[in-house]
Amino acid sequence: MRVAINGWFWDQPTTGSGQMVRQLLPALLQADDALEIVLVLPHWTADQVTAPSPRMQVVAVPCHRSHLGKVWFEQITFPRLCARMGVDLAHVPYFAPPLQPLQKTLVTIHDLIPLVLPAYRGGPLVRLYTALVATAARRAHLILTDSQASRQDILKRLRVPEERVRVVHLAAAPHYRPVHDATALCSVRKKYQLPERFVLWLSGFDVRKNAAALLHAYTWVAHALGDAYPLVMAGNLPARDTPLFPDPRRIAMELDIAAAVLYPGFIAEEDKPAVYSAATVFVYPSRYEGFGLPVLEAMACGTPVVTSNVSSLPELAGDAAFQVSPEDTRSMGAAIIALCVDEALREEMRRRGLARAAAFTWQHTASATLDAYRKTLQS
Secondary structure, eight states: OEEEEEOTTTTOTTSHHHHHHHHHHHHHHHHOTTOEEEEEEEGGGGGGOOOSSTTEEEEEEOOOSSHHHHHHIIIIIHHHHHHHHTOSEEEESSSOOOSSOSSOEEEEEOOOHHHHOGGGOOSHHHHHHHHHHHHHHHHSSEEEESOHHHHHHHHHHHOOOGGGEEEOOOOOOTTOSOOOOHHHHHHHHHHHTOOSSOEEEESOOSGGGOHHHHHHHHHHHHHHHTTSSOEEEESOOOSSOOSSSOOHHHHHHHTTOGGGEEEEEOOOGGGHHHHHHHOSEEEEOOSOOSSOHHHHHHHHTTOOEEEESSTTHHHHHTTSSEEEOTTOHHHHHHHHHHHHHOHHHHHHHHHHHHHHHHTOOHHHHHHHHHHHHHHHHHO
8 A cells, every 4th residue: 555645744843733744654654564655745844854664755846835835735736746656545634635636535634723713714815725625625535533522523514424534543752751860850940941840831822722711720829829839831922912812921910920920932842741741730721622632742741631621622631630611710720729739639640641641652543544544445
């Protein structure tokens, strides 16, 4: 079996699509000795790829680094190249399959944010692009998605037959595991100016991620615990304070908790396991997720988690995390306080989290993806 994979997001490992393609390909090659992969990339990405096997061919194609260039790559370059190379199957690992596929095509849809959340629909060009890829997804031979919650969104919003939508869970990357080495933990604390004890937020700052609710919850935490457990809000802060990207610094000042919140900025991928491991609690109060990979990453590092009880997050977290309504800031604050002050509870949630994360592996993801490939070829 020879499969072509759209690698547009290869050079964006901080995105879900970028993480997926980087982790899935070696797992697929390991799972099937007869599989051949053709990874199709924009030309500026080629020098970032080292093929893990002779059975993986990297094809870099010239294209414009622009929105129009991306659409041309997805709709024209990728399907034509697949046809020319005679692959058995094409896989687009994000929401952008070709409108006119020239061979059997699968698409992985991680979420339907532009269709579900009005704030993310953008201007006329964004809405036109969303309509294009939604129509194209209905023509794909099979749709894969990360969770049952996303599957229900796809069935409702795209109106495709149930048998054409399959759930294939993702997993945390293998390097996400507890970091116990004191030198490594000390080094990461020094690098990002982290305190000895802290509550961690590691996410984007768009309104869906719900930073405002966490900051409101932290008025309860700061009142109960003083400055013993500051909130560390890691990630690139918004360049401007807008309704879609509210600035947490303004909100913290308005709530009079600015002294309790730290902003270390962007965390490098290789440092994330140590940062998770150093944290007392990880909080992920998102309003909508197709999967919610940071929850698994934190669990895999042995960090107790407080998350939301909406969209895919209950499916992912199970009984291994505190689940609260994203609107219920008092319950959110209470869960954080309980984990900070109760060592036995922390240990229990740490144990549950490690076991839960271990149930999600890229080997399982690869096996389910290969099964989807085979079923598609047989249809």
